[in-house]
Amino acid sequence: MKKWFTIKRIDNTTIAISEYGHWEKVHSYLIIGSNSAALIDTGLGIGNIKEVVDELTNLPIKVITTHVHWDHIGGHKxxxxxxxxxxxSKWLEEGLPISLEQVKRNLLQQPFSQKPPNDFNIDQYSVYKGEQTVKLKDKDVIDLGNRKLQIIHTPGHSPGHICIYEKETGYIFTGDLIYKGMLYAFFPSTDPIKYKESIDKLRNLENIQTVLPGHNELIISKDIVIQIGEAFELIERNGLLKHGTGVHKFINFSIKL
Ligand SMILES: [Zn+2]
Ligand SMILES: [Zn+2]
Structure with missing residues (x-):
């Protein structure tokens, strides 16, 4: 039987852990340093991501959350x-502003294209709620020994959305701010203006080489940052940078406001 998680090494110590069997095609990432490892997001919670991580490293794990949406905190437990x-952090401690029923509807919106693990049971599915160890702020640096990860606060998709930037390698882990496909900025908790500002913030980083997103196609050329930035500029010029203006289509992505 094909395993639920697909492992792909971006390099020897940077590993994508993907869930292609689910329509959302979610990616989490393991970044292995010399004295600890960071796990960027923990996926959908359909399979046990810790079993996969344990096979890849024995180092202590810091779970860095790009944002508190159910599809990226499934394995936090x-x-x-x-x-x-x-x-x-409020959503982590008190729960998301959407119901468990809504989450389950989203989870099952399209049939699995791969068989989920035998112990997966939708009736027992729950969204993680709990304490965090560290509350992050913009410009914080997470030290893994020989690797340093910079936190970039990029609100818009969610108020506390972050991207994680490794200047040395030029990797940027963009969560749900940037990926190929439909970008979501239409929920009440999203903010189209902040979304645009966050993209502009990334455009100003000096050494982005590789975009590693939270969904869909795994490794994206850095050009997408500029493309999405220009798309937002066009939407703004047309007076449409606000909720309720619908789906704005571009070549590699669309933006739902
Ligand atoms: Zn999200
Ligand atoms: Zn997502």
Whole structure:
């Protein structure tokens, strides 16, 4: 039987852990340093991501949350050391502003294209709620020994959304701010203006080489940052940078406001 998680090494110590069997095609990432490792997001919670991580490293794990949406915190329950931006921490502690029924409808919106693990049971599915160890702020640096990860606060998709930037390698882990496909900025908790500002913030980083997103196609050229930035500029010029203006279509992505 094909395993639920697909492992792909971006390099020897940077590993994507993907869930292609689910329509959302979610990616989490393991970044292995010399004295600890960071796990960027923990996926959908359909399979046990800790079992996969344990096969890849014995180092202590810091779970860095790009944002507190159910599809990226599914495996948080398996870990102790949880990092969340301070503006999303309320959702982690008190729960998301959508119901469990809604989450389950989203989860099952399209049939699985791969068989889920035998122990997966939708009736027992729950969304993680709990404490965090560290509340993150913009410009915080997470030290893994020989690797340093910079936190960039990029609100818009969620108030406490962050991107994680490794200047040395030029990797940027963009969560749900940037991926190929439909970008979501239409929920009440999203903010189209902040979304645009966050993209502009990334455009100003000096050494982005590789975009590693939270969904869909795994490794994206850095050009997408500029493309999405220009798309937002066009939407703004047309006076449409606000909720309720619908789906704005571009070549590699669309933006739902
Ligand atoms: Zn999200
Ligand atoms: Zn997502």
């Amino acid at each position: 398996h870990f102790k050391d949880i990092y969340v931006h301070e503006e999303d």
